[in-house]
Amino acid sequence: MVNRHEILKEIVTSSGGKIVLLVMDGLGDLPINGMTPLMKASTPNLDSLAKESELGQTIPVLYGITPGSGPGHLSLFGYDPVEYKIGRGILEALGIDVEVEKNDMVARGNFATISDGVIVDRRAGRPPTEESAKVVQVLKENIEEVDGVRVEFYPGREHRFVVKFTAEWLDDSLTDADPQKEGNPMEWSKPLKPEAERTAQVVNKLIERIGEVLKDRPKMNWALLRGFSKYPKLPQFSEVYKVKAAAIATYPMYRGIAKLVGMNVLESGETIEDELKALEENWNDYDFFYFHVKKTDSYGEDGKFDEKVHVIEETDSIIPGILELKPDVLVVTGDHSTPCLMRSHSWHPVPFLIHSKFARKGLSKVFNEFECARGTLGTFYALDAMSLMLAHAGRLEKYGA
Amino acid sequence: MVNRHEILKEIVTSSGGKIVLLVMDGLGDLPINGMTPLMKASTPNLDSLAKESELGQTIPVLYGITPGSGPGHLSLFGYDPVEYKIGRGILEALGIDVEVEKNDMVARGNFATISDGVIVDRRAGRPPTEESAKVVQVLKENIEEVDGVRVEFYPGREHRFVVKFTAEWLDDSLTDADPQKEGNPMEWSKPLKPEAERTAQVVNKLIERIGEVLKDRPKMNWALLRGFSKYPKLPQFSEVYKVKAAAIATYPMYRGIAKLVGMNVLESGETIEDELKALEENWNDYDFFYFHVKKTDSYGEDGKFDEKVHVIEETDSIIPGILELKPDVLVVTGDHSTPCLMRSHSWHPVPFLIHSKFARKGLSKVFNEFECARGTLGTFYALDAMSLMLAHAGRLEKYGA
Numbered sequence: 157m158v159n160r161h162e163i164l165k166e167i168v169t170s171s172g173g174k175i176v177l178l179v180m181d182g183l184g185d186l187p188i189n190g191m192t193p194l195m196k197a198s199t200p201n202l203d204s205l206a207k208e209s210e211l212g213q214t215i216p217v218l219y220g221i222t223p224g225s226g227p228g229h230l231s232l233f234g235y236d237p238v239e240y241k242i243g244r245g246i247l248e249a250l251g252i253d254v255e256v257e258k259n260d261m262v263a264r265g266n267f268a269t270i271s272d273g274v275i276v277d278r279r280a281g282r283p284p285t286e287e288s289a290k291v292v293q294v295l296k297e298n299i300e301e302v303d304g305v306r307v308e309f310y311p312g313r314e315h316r317f318v319v320k321f322t323a324e325w326l327d328d329s330l331t332d333a334d335p336q337k338e339g340n341p342m343e344w345s346k347p348l349k350p351e352a353e354r355t356a357q358v359v360n361k362l363i364e365r366i367g368e369v370l371k372d373r374p375k376m377n378w379a380l381l382r383g384f385s386k387y388p389k390l391p392q393f394s395e396v397y398k399v400k401a402a403a404i405a406t407y408p409m410y411r412g413i414a415k416l417v418g419m420n421v422l423e424s425g426e427t428i429e430d431e432l433k434a435l436e437e438n439w440n441d442y443d444f445f446y447f448h449v450k451k452t453d454s455y456g457e458d459g460k461f462d463e464k465v466h467v468i469e470e471t472d473s474i475i476p477g478i479l480e481l482k483p484d485v486l487v488v489t490g491d492h493s494t495p496c497l498m499r500s501h502s503w504h505p506v507p508f509l510i511h512s513k514f515a516r517k518g519l520s521k522v523f524n525e526f527e528c529a530r531g532t533l534g535t536f537y538a539l540d541a542m543s544l545m546l547a548h549a550g551r552l553e554k555y556g557a
Numbered sequence: 558m559v560n561r562h563e564i565l566k567e568i569v570t571s572s573g574g575k576i577v578l579l580v581m582d583g584l585g586d587l588p589i590n591g592m593t594p595l596m597k598a599s600t601p602n603l604d605s606l607a608k609e610s611e612l613g614q615t616i617p618v619l620y621g622i623t624p625g626s627g628p629g630h631l632s633l634f635g636y637d638p639v640e641y642k643i644g645r646g647i648l649e650a651l652g653i654d655v656e657v658e659k660n661d662m663v664a665r666g667n668f669a670t671i672s673d674g675v676i677v678d679r680r681a682g683r684p685p686t687e688e689s690a691k692v693v694q695v696l697k698e699n700i701e702e703v704d705g706v707r708v709e710f711y712p713g714r715e716h717r718f719v720v721k722f723t724a725e726w727l728d729d730s731l732t733d734a735d736p737q738k739e740g741n742p743m744e745w746s747k748p749l750k751p752e753a754e755r756t757a758q759v760v761n762k763l764i765e766r767i768g769e770v771l772k773d774r775p776k777m778n779w780a781l782l783r784g785f786s787k788y789p790k791l792p793q794f795s796e797v798y799k800v801k802a803a804a805i806a807t808y809p810m811y812r813g814i815a816k817l818v819g820m821n822v823l824e825s826g827e828t829i830e831d832e833l834k835a836l837e838e839n840w841n842d843y844d845f846f847y848f849h850v851k852k853t854d855s856y857g858e859d860g861k862f863d864e865k866v867h868v869i870e871e872t873d874s875i876i877p878g879i880l881e882l883k884p885d886v887l888v889v890t891g892d893h894s895t896p897c898l899m900r901s902h903s904w905h906p907v908p909f910l911i912h913s914k915f916a917r918k919g920l921s922k923v924f925n926e927f928e929c930a931r932g933t934l935g936t937f938y939a940l941d942a943m944s945l946m947l948a949h950a951g952r953l954e955k956y957g958a
Binding site: 158160163167514515516517518519530531532533534535536537540541542543544545546547548552553554555556557 | 587588591619620623624628639642643645648901902903906931
């Protein structure tokens with residue numbers, strides 16, 4: 157891919173209009189009985205917006221590639237997810253609201269069952285979250301540092317937890333401490349370059365210590381650690397796009413990703429209406445608002461068609477409130493598709509609508525997957541959405557004479 | 558971007574059909590009262606051509622990126638404008654018909670007002686073109702060389718002029734000699750690499766000499782020099798596409814860009830009808846004709862909707878004349894959009910029509926932005942237009958066995 161940031165650096169200006177990027181997570185879907193949730197939903201506001209907007213559809217990464225939440229959002233924010241990789245440890249940590257700083261390294265942990273050095277269950281029988289949280293508490297009380305490296309534990313769902321290591325010299329070029337397959341002997345973390353040797357020793361020593369502390373438990377008697385990652389250095393929104401950006405999102409992972417790219421994360425409450433209120437209250441202080449609606453994805457993952465329809469209708473109901481603020485640019489899209497039929501993220505293109513006074517409007521009358529596929533914007537990479545929004549907001553100069 | 562030239566090198570043949578690339582500058586537009594100029598114009602010939610053609614729309618550089626005339630044309634000619642940058646000095650020089658050769662370096666000049674070393678007006682009060690031309694004449698008479706480097710001055714519009722330096726060893730890796738902001742002290746040109754040190758000295762010495770010559774004038778008493786550029790080395794049409802190419806264009810800048818890529822620039826007269834005549838007269842001597850219509854862009858820049866409509870209608874009227882020559886391939890498109898609403902170039906996709914006996918025709922009945930957005934060619938990079946034209950002209954072999 158062409159490096160979009162290199163091009164934008166030459167032409168982005170620090171003045172211009174206000175932008176709202178409304179992301180309905182996992183918005184795109186597949187028809188069931190001829191209708192997708194977007195088609196089934198009663199969306200009078202989105203449909204009348206469509207008449208005054210340009211439509212298109214985005215490819216989150218590449219044709220056929222299903223993005224995780226990290227790559228899906230990075231693309232929309234204009235960061236090539238193939239170039240900017242966010243370690244799974246970081247995403248897991250962000251997802252449970254762990255603060256990660258410059259000298260920290262995080263890893264995803266699994267409680268596991270070991271017997272005679274062989275991993276017999278990588279998930280320790282999927283313990284209930286509360287039971288697992290108690291074991292995390294035991295680890296907290298018993299282990300605070302390893303070889304001078306501060307160690308902290310954070311409970312996750314079921315068998316999952318997060319470990320945070322803190323020391324100036326940590327290096328995350330490490331292999332996973334995980335045999336991947338059950339019935340295999342424990343696999344220790346290995347350094348991928350000489351500078352990470354010392355970090356690997358600390359990681360492996362920690363696992364041994366955890367094993368000692370938990371050795372008498374029947375199931376949760378071992379830990380696997382994976383996805384070692386330091387805080388990733390991403391170019392910041394204020395530098396690359398010269399906008400003051402705010403994030404309105406209720407789920408920790410999305411708040412975390414927004415923070416990584418330099419957005420101010422606002423108090424956003426719990427409901428979509430709370431989020432609209434946060435937008436209204438902070439309207440004058442920012443140039444760019446990322447507004448995240450989570451539950452379209454959650455219901456897609458659960459295969460709950462009607463509930464997904466309902467979240468879309470709820471989101472439709474706040475469109476007039478957003479328009480009352482008179483954003484210069486309003487984009488309504490998703491970070492990927494999550495078809496109810498598949499109960500998972502998918503690779504399908506994502507509906508995209510851009511509203512501004514410079515929209516080549518007039519072709520479309522409703523907002524759904526099929527209308528977007530025929531829209532005037534065509535099919536494009538989500539990676540191009542940022543430059544499109546900045547252009548519509550009058551924030552880009554001409555490229556070349 | 559994939560290097561298209563590398564691929565073409567393997568498959569392009571030197572025989573095949575004749576191609577006409579008709580570029581209506583700034584063709585794409587936005588609807589006003591539901592109609593773009595292309596929709597409003599009465600274009601019976603283009604519409605009946607659309608029925609026998611494939612339609613699509615092009616992205617000149619990237620989504621959201623508004624191209625200058627240089628990048629817009631380079632893309633259409635198949636040269637990635639991100640890779641091939643044409644210095645602003647060169648474009649300015651080409652635009653006023655200055656001949657630039659291998660040992661030349663050109664720069665854009667501004668007459669400015671200096672007071673106690675501070676630039677108080679970067680444009681010297683925007684003098685009338687005639688007045689500025691007289692001052693250029695004074696410079697010509699007083700300065701012919703600096704440190705053995707030959708120096709020539711050419712008048713431009715208002716405060717603008719062009720300087721051409723000639724010596725074998727010149728290096729254009731220089732910063733602009735321009736403080737950018739008024740109220741700042743003069744900024745001298747600095748070399749961006751050691752080899753350009755000597756050139757920077759010549760440039761700065763020239764500015765001092767200009768200052769001496771003009772010191773008693775109240776306003777035009779200084780010069781800022783920017784956009785230093787040597788003649789860019791671009792792969793030539795005859796090499797990369799194996800076609801003998803001619804340019805029919807009435808404006809110097811477009812004649813200049815065509816020359817840079819190795820086209821023969823024909824006597825083209827002043828009107829669209831003159832241009833058609835040039836096409837007819839030279840028909841037998843070339844394989845590829847670039848035919849440029851300027852005023853669609855000029856009227857877009859002036860916000861003159863009806864006049865843009867009229868230029869489109871005038872262009873429509875010569876379509877039968879072009880078809881009578883029986884080109885194997887006729888493309889009708891623009892280099893970018895110039896919406897009357899915006900009075901400037903824009904990033905919006907550009908209508909594209911390709912007519913040949915191998916067109917997948919049948920879907921479209923008219924030629925306009927919306928019909929093109931839904932055309933069988935889809936939305937594609939202008940950079941891909943050349944290979945498409947060559948393919949339709951039977952000038953590309955199969956790629957791979």
